[in-house]
Amino acid sequence: MVDTPSLTGQAWDYAPAPESRDIATIAADYGLFIEGTFGPAGDGAHFSTLNPATEESLAEVAQAGRADVDRAVAAARRAFEESWGPMPGRDRAKYLYRIARVIQERAREFAVLESLDNGKPIKESRDVDVPLAAAHFFYHAGWADKLEHAGFGPQPRPLGVAGQIIPWNFPLLMAAWKLAPALAAGNTCVLKPAETTPLTALLLAEVIQQADLPPGTVNVLTGDGATGQALVSHPGLDKIAFTGSTEVGKEIQRAIAGTGRRLTLELGGKAANVVFDDAPLEQAVEGIVNGIFFNQGHVCCAGSRLLVQESIADTVLDKLKRRLGTLRLGDPLDKNTDIGAINSRQQLDKITELAAAGEHEGAQRWSPACRLPAKGYWFAPTVFSGVSQSHRIAQEEIFGPVLSVLTFRTPEEAVAKANNTPYGLSAGVWTEKGSRILWMAQRLRAGVVWANTYNRFDPASPFGGYRESGFGREGGRHGLAAYING
Numbered sequence: 001m002v003d004t005p006s007l008t009g010q011a012w013d014y015a016p017a018p019e020s021r022d023i024a025t026i027a028a029d030y031g032l033f034i035e036g037t038f039g040p041a042g043d044g045a046h047f048s049t050l051n052p053a054t055e056e057s058l059a060e061v062a063q064a065g066r067a068d069v070d071r072a073v074a075a076a077r078r079a080f081e082e083s084w085g086p087m088p089g090r091d092r093a094k095y096l097y098r099i100a101r102v103i104q105e106r107a108r109e110f111a112v113l114e115s116l117d118n119g120k121p122i123k124e125s126r127d128v129d130v131p132l133a134a135a136h137f138f139y140h141a142g143w144a145d146k147l148e149h150a151g152f153g154p155q156p157r158p159l160g161v162a163g164q165i166i167p168w169n170f171p172l173l174m175a176a177w178k179l180a181p182a183l184a185a186g187n188t189c190v191l192k193p194a195e196t197t198p199l200t201a202l203l204l205a206e207v208i209q210q211a212d213l214p215p216g217t218v219n220v221l222t223g224d225g226a227t228g229q230a231l232v233s234h235p236g237l238d239k240i241a242f243t244g245s246t247e248v249g250k251e252i253q254r255a256i257a258g259t260g261r262r263l264t265l266e267l268g269g270k271a272a273n274v275v276f277d278d279a280p281l282e283q284a285v286e287g288i289v290n291g292i293f294f295n296q297g298h299v300c301c302a303g304s305r306l307l308v309q310e311s312i313a314d315t316v317l318d319k320l321k322r323r324l325g326t327l328r329l330g331d332p333l334d335k336n337t338d339i340g341a342i343n344s345r346q347q348l349d350k351i352t353e354l355a356a357a358g359e360h361e362g363a364q365r366w367s368p369a370c371r372l373p374a375k376g377y378w379f380a381p382t383v384f385s386g387v388s389q390s391h392r393i394a395q396e397e398i399f400g401p402v403l404s405v406l407t408f409r410t411p412e413e414a415v416a417k418a419n420n421t422p423y424g425l426s427a428g429v430w431t432e433k434g435s436r437i438l439w440m441a442q443r444l445r446a447g448v449v450w451a452n453t454y455n456r457f458d459p460a461s462p463f464g465g466y467r468e469s470g471f472g473r474e475g476g477r478h479g480l481a482a483y484i485n486g
Helices: 066-082 089-105 107-118 122-143 171-184 199-210 225-232 246-256 281-297 310-324 345-360 411-418 434-443 476-481
Strands: 032-034 037-039 046-050 057-062 161-165 188-192 218-220 239-243 262-266 272-275 305-309 364-366 382-385 402-408 426-430 448-451
Touching: 032 066, 032 199, 057 199, 066 161, 066 188, 066 218, 066 225, 089 107, 089 122, 089 171, 089 199, 107 122, 107 171, 107 199, 122 171, 122 476, 161 171, 161 225, 171 188, 171 199, 171 239, 171 476, 188 225, 199 218, 225 246, 239 246, 246 262, 272 281, 272 411, 281 310, 281 402, 281 426, 305 310, 305 411, 310 382, 310 402, 345 364, 345 382, 345 402, 402 411, 411 434, 426 434, 434 448
Parallel strands: 161 188, 161 239, 188 218, 239 262, 272 305, 272 426, 305 402, 382 402, 426 448
Antiparallel strands: 032 037, 032 218, 046 057, 364 382
């Protein structure tokens, strides 16, 4: 067990408050979930999934090959044509409600498993990921029998079979984002979780069994990038939905160009969190911390660029440093932990390399005093000041707990700097002037703009970006449209 020291060794100590690992039962090995049952990969291939906080192997997981993808797509097609597709919306709604309720009933199990497999703090899994996943199924269950009233035409029809590829930063929540609207609209699904975080998707497959969905309605294929490529290239799919890096998103777009299949992409981001001199600073500092250090910065819409009005820059930086000194890094299962483990060695190496580039290019690096555990993948919360627009840390997505601080003098300069990025996913604005919020929101090239808050999500609110952050929306009526032929 790793203790969770305060990053600056504050005067008081916290007694360890670990959630019991025994709440989640982890099997020695896991198979693929195809047509309602679990089974090994056709060629018997498998891989290990690790606990990033300790580097221990959690389980062996089946590696799906092309033959397994063929079986899963065929199962989904049969379910679409024979059971789920023809099913009345009111009956589909009952199944979705059932899934949502079972997720709630097994919430602690999901939260522990997510933190073990992903490395995020248990309080984030418990208070954000799992409740939001259940909420997405509840919300879309409500739409299942009302689609003809959603503005998609008098007889909205499902697309058919959707291939869905999700990332490792929010494994359960991203599965819910993808599955819930697709199922509500009458589609069937083949879901591929990230190879470093397959366990909650497989537990969700158990829930789907428990909810007694028709076999083949949802199929879960675990594996690496080769599995994803086999799924994307499969001619039996009607839709691809992908959340992940911009580079892979571009490859997928090229791969299916001209095939007639529908595509939605939710990709990277380099969001600007803009703080004006009239902002409530204590509240803004909390929003800054939540914007970049939530989930170790493994968030596509993370506020990784802090733009502060020049007159208050020193004050904000001082307050931010004091606040970072109170954060606690360590065991993800400890309820006191604020900063968990980086998800993988590969991601840690990327964060380390970009942070070194920031120092090399002349930015001033600062981290609170921090004792990192001896094992696992860890990176201390890091703030760079003196950052210029040309620095790599201001342009490239780091996807880690690294904040770049820039300054501005006028609202026009703030907009220019905020929009100086190839991405367009999200942004934040902190000011007491409502007119300024609206002025900024109209000019910021971002799919989502938060005002005096950050990282607020709701199933009824569409989320997505444009430019190199992708296209299409997830959540709300707009998210349903991606799975419907009007």
